[in-house]
Amino acid sequence: MNQKSSAAWWALCLPMLAVFIWSLNIAVTRYVADYISPVSISFYRWLVAFIVLTPFMLHKTWQQRHLIKTYFVEFAVLSAFGMVLYQGLAYVASHETTATNMGIINAFIPIFTIFVSLAILKVRPNLYAVVGSILSLVGLLYVMSKGDWSSLLQLGAHFGDLLMIFAVFFYAFYGVFLKKWQLKVPLLLSLYIQIGFALIYHLPFIAWLGLDPINAENAASVIYAGLFPSLIAPFLWMLAVQNIGPNRTSIFMNLMPVFTAIIANIWLNEAWTSAHTFGGLLILLGILLAQKKSKI
DSSP states (O other), rough: OOOHHHHHHHHHHHHHEEEHHHHHHHHHHHHHHHTTHHHHHHHHHHHHHHHHHHHHHHHHHHTHHHHHHHHHHHHHHHHHHIIIIIIHHHHHOOOTOOOHHHHHHTTTHHHHHHHHHHTOOOOOOOHHHHHHHHHHHHHHHHHHHHTGGGGGOOGGHHHHHHHHHHHHHHHHHHHHHHHHHHSSSHHHHHHHHHHHHHHHHHHHHHHHHHOOOOOOTTTTHHHHHIIIIIIIIHHHHHHHHHHHOOHHGGGGGGGGGHHHHHHHHHSOOOOOOOOOOHHHHHHHHHHHHHHHSSOO
16 A cells, blocks of 8 residues: 555656756746847757767667658657747747746647647537636736736737747647657657757758857756756656556646746746736636536
């Protein structure tokens, strides 16, 4: 009994640690915005991850090259949505909004996934999902407006939040494509090939915008982004799915706004306002409601 309880406690720590790493990366993204361009840190992030994985994956990649050829298009699309559009827009958004808002908007992934699934997988949402989505949208708009609904008319004031919404929307596509295709490929191999595509996608942007050098002010952030949120957190998340299942694991994503707000408050001195509290609770309530499976 005690051994089973200990094992369960250990397994529940895995997704919590993964979410904490991703939340910290949002704060890192906001912090480093003043020291390196979005395209530069995005490229370096995946370059670090690729270099670390290569000694372990290069031989396996050659051995399973038939799988890469079979799913070449799928890998290219997944990389574009999950690693370039989502991450790239998030880095741009970090110049225009707070880490706290980025964390709150990131929690919208389950809601957007419901409606992307409707468009691509033809999975119709039940009434719980519709009502929960509306409730979360109201909460999101309340956070963006800082409690002043009239300020929503000032588009420029919310440019960063809008970019983050688009980023999260693209990540919802990433999740739905994963479910639609269900590639019969080892997870680390899939991750490695997607990272390779991400590096290729960055080359035109680097040629156009240039590449900032790594220096004392941004090196730690680049290394953190390349190791922890890119490799360690996904590995912990996969272990959690294997041990406690995908549904119980996914619930932990709702901790991201909380973790991000705490980290941003301590590290970046970002204020947590009543608008964040009220709007965040509405978003969380809507997300939880949208997860209900039974139909009304």
